[in-house]
Amino acid sequence: GENVEQHPSTLSVQEGDSAVIKCTYSDSASNYFPWYKQELGKRPQLIIDIRSNVGEKKDQRIAVTLNKTAKHFSLHITETQPEDSAVYFCADLTDSWGKLQFGAGTQVVVTP
Amino acid sequence: DTAVSQTPKYLVTQMGNDKSIKCEQNLGHDTMYWYKQDSKKFLKIMFSYNNKELIINETVPNRFSPKSPDKAHLNLHINSLELGDSAVYFCASSPVNYGYTFGSGTRLTVV
Numbered sequence: 001g002e003n004v005e006q007h008p009s010t011l012s013v014q015e016g017d018s019a020v021i022k023c024t025y026s027d028s029a030s031n032y033f034p035w036y037k038q039e040l041g042k043r044p045q046l047i048i049d050i051r052s053n054v055g056e057k058k059d060q061r062i063a064v065t066l067n068k069t070a071k072h073f074s075l076h077i078t079e080t081q082p083e084d085s086a087v088y089f090c091a092d093l094t095d096s097w098g099k100l101q102f103g104a105g106t107q108v109v110v111t112p
Numbered sequence: 113d114t115a116v117s118q119t120p121k122y123l124v125t126q127m128g129n130d131k132s133i134k135c136e137q138n139l140g141h142d143t144m145y146w147y148k149q150d151s152k153k154f155l156k157i158m159f160s161y162n163n164k165e166l167i168i169n170e171t172v173p174n175r176f177s178p179k180s181p182d183k184a185h186l187n188l189h190i191n192s193l194e195l196g197d198s199a200v201y202f203c204a205s206s207p208v209n210y211g212y213t214f215g216s217g218t219r220l221t222v223v
Contacts, residue, residue: 034211043202043214044155087153097167098143098208102155 006090006103013110019077021106023090026071032093033073034100035064039086047088048075080110115139118203118215125193126223132189133218135203143167143208144186146178149200149217161186162208193222 005024013019023033034049050057050064050073057064061080066073077084087107091100116137125131137144145168146158160168161180175191186203200219204212 032209032211036211038153043216044212045214046211049211089155093209095168096209097160097162098145098206098210099157099160099168100212101157105153105155 004090004092004101004103006106008106009104010107011109013080013108015080015082015110015112017080019075019080019084019108019110021075021088021090021108022072023074023092023103024070024072025092025101027092027094028068028071029094030071030092033064033066034091034093035062035075036089036091036102037086038089038105044089077108080108082110082112084108085110114216116203116205116213116215118201118218120218121216122219122221124221124223127193127195129193130189130191131193131220132187133201133203133220135186135188135215137184137203137205137213137215139205139213141205141207141213142183143206144180144183145204145206145212146186146188147202147204147214149202151199155202159186159188190220193220195222198222 031052036044037047038044063076087105090103143162145160159178164180177189180186200217203215206212
């Protein structure tokens with residue numbers, strides 16, 4: 001897709017609370033939506049992904065939901081822990097060669 | 113074994129110099145990428161190669177030249193470095209239409 005908007009840019013949560021990050025895409029042809037976590041000074045790492053034929057996917061404390069009609073997808077982190085503190089990026093893919101368009105990132109800070 | 117490895121990890125150089133960053137992946141992926149991450153953390157694609165063939169070439173100054181000698185390697189050469197080239201450069205690889213595996217990044221500082 002040409003444009004992926006990600007909100008919020010920063011998110012501060014108390015340990016144990018939930019965190020939600022939302023992304024909106026513009027290209028209806030987008031069909032794959034990964035989420036990456038980047039800790040300070042480290043590489044982005046894929047934490048969960050979803051394809052356009054699925055509405056929700058869960059992996060332990062993280063889940064992703066997709067609303068194709070509204071063209072948005074969200075990352076949900078439950079029971080947050082200090083090690084969840086990082087920058088999270090959403091992305092979407094429409095290009096047949098695998099080009100990912102990334103959102104601007106969300107800095108998540110989990111305070112004990 | 114590191115899946116996607118980049119060298120060097122840090123690169124400090126003067127304006128006007130020419131430098132190269134190397135990337136290798138042992139995952140058997142067909143596609144490799146270079147991304148630039150600026151000081152605001154934004155990840156922007158620069159180039160993509162599929163089986164040694166250039167398939168994505170974003171609006172990047174022609175001082176940047178990628179080279180893929182084989183599908184496991186993708187190098188980035190930068191001529192006449194400028195202050196604005198300072199950033200973290202990530203190599204990545206993927207099977208087609210799947211998520212990327214990123215390298216550990218190269219922090220380039222131009223002084």
